[in-house]
Amino acid sequence: MADLILEVNDVVKVYGDYTALNKVNISIPKGSIYGLLGPNGAGKTTLMRIINQITAPDSGSVIFNGEKLQGKHISMIGYLPEERGLYKKMKVGEQALYLAQLKGMTYSEALSKLRYWFKRFKIIEWWPKKVEELSKGMAQKIQFIVTILHEPKLLIFDEPFSGFDPINASIIRDEIVNLRDKGTTIIFSTHRMESVEEICDHIALINNAETILEGSIENIKNKFDNKQFEVTINEDNLLESQEYTIVNQVHNVFNLTINDNFTQKDVIKSINEKHEIILLKKHTPSIEEIFIKAIGNE
Amino acid sequence: MNKIWLIISREYLVRVKKKSFIVMTILGPILMAALLVTPTILSMQDQQNRLVALSEKNIEFLEPLNKIENTKFTIITDEELELLKKDFSQTEYYAVLDKDKDQFYLLSDQQISLSVKRSIADKIEKIIERNKLKLAGIDLKVLESSVTEINIQTKIITLDGENINSSTEGSMGIGFITGILIYMFIFMYGTMVMRGVIEEKTNRIVEVIISSVKPFQLMMGKIIGVALVGLTQFILWIVLTMALAALAELLLFNPNELISQANSAENTEIMSKITNLIGGINFMQIILCFIFYFISGYLLYSSLFAAVGSAVDAEADTQQFVVPITVPLLLAIMLIQPVMDNPDGTLAFWMSMIPFTSPVIMMVRLPFGVENWELFISMLSIITGFVATTFLAAKIYRTGILMYGKKISYKELWKWLSYKG
Incomplete structure (x- = not known):
């Protein structure tokens, strides 16, 4: 079996009388782009929150890079949630620095990497602006930079293309593929099936709190x-x-x-x-x- | 630990840099200083000299009336009086005092000040009173020697047998002010925490942040950051108010006058009165307890405010949850009067033990003297109280911040308490 970055074994999460995840299993190979699919309310967000240690599973285990998932792994994971935003009254640069430092980067490290990415995306002139002056797409770019800035081993994107026009969406897609080529593993959740077909190597399909399908695109297509x-x-x-x-x-x-x-x-x-x-x-x-x-x- | 510092400093700096903070910090002391200085200015303006005319038939009152400060009385003839009654506008007189049978009249072209009217009436009253006593054959010397003034000095006997001057009035004043201050602090900064939580939730930034730090760290970082904002504002207010008051005094009063005043006997009397008022109060204890109840009361309530903020989508929805939080605070404010009347009673005792009312009520009781063991239990109980509310609030908070578009009921909140991390 290929080298795995993340293994989710029999994970159960119950909220009161509502079961969000029922013995979910997924295995994510290193260096893959892994599509996490499923209808609304299937439990994808809960699974992503468990991987990010925002919430803990009721039972089951999560293995990250061969170890039980724990606090020190937070800085090795980057997460772009579906419900994402920024402080409206804060300046762009100040805010990006704050979020980067919360991920455990030092001030100077964060500053030099932010400069690099802001130049790469040609948005360095936004640095002193307030977030409320930016459009939604502009703010999304900043969130994308902040998510990948600390060069995590595992990146989790929930609907990464929402809010982008086609040109910017393709810039972001190219960056995601680029990151994969450099060895980052990417978990990718979306409703846009054509983008799954384009960039994912593996997929898992979750429905009603259970995994109903998992494997490489090739195998799944053969199966179907x-x-x-x-x-x-x-x-x-x-x-x-x-x-x-x-x-x-x-x-x-x-x-x-x-x-x-x-x-x-x-x-x-x-x-x-x-x-x-x-x-x-x-x-x-x-x-x-x-x-x-x-x-x-x- | 490093991360919580980052959060504290962001929460602090964002608020301190706000225009509204700077405006409030400057405006607050100006308003306070105005409150302190205005009465002095007003009384100074009142000290202008007035000239009051007195009709001939009232000449017997001239001498005693002239003892009234800032007012000079002169006698006018009946003809002049008649003229004045017709046209008052062309004279230098402030008013005319006339008498018709047993009724006195003050005639003027403007509204007579209350203090002038009262002091004139007082003087006339005394003169007539004395005349009547004289007629009844009472010796004025005997009468004067019979005037007595009683002033009861209260003293507290401490454990080591020392007598300390005490004053009910001073204790009440200090207890009332510190109690109200604590209430204001808790309420102002508690709602500030709540607004901050709602802001993060509606901005949708909260999930980004809690993928880096624990929800508890975010909540505590905010609470501590806002507490520091509050402390900064209070310290700046006190410093600026004192500076402004000192400045105002320098500008308004002649320094020579100040020195001569300080030497006067009247001033020493005032000083000794002040010492009497507050002499028996243990100021060190009050200041230390004030800081303690200030912080612990704020911690107790602000975590609840944070939980409320996390459970709603917009500030408009907070009402149903904020009311139950504010009721105990308002109750404490309403109980200040009864507690002052009986600072060692059962009501005062229990209200200073229950953590939700103790910050206000204990501050009210302290100047009257509170046993050390009572203080100890009250402090222990409020520490337990804020640990418990923070624990419960954190559970609601970490579920609430990720819930959108759901109308939250108390039943729902209760369920959240049972969710596992």
């Missing part, structure tokens, strides 16, 4: 392989055969399902014997389809 093909042939009529079933037809384009006990090879061979194949495409389910299907099965 619906054995469908799209084939285009040189005529409008495809002969029936025992290897496949025709699902639908548009002109000379057919959607097929491979029948049980047959393989992809058998299907291609069978069609090839009787027709001339112009185009053959395997249909892979999108994460969105998997998401809807998996939750529908529950």
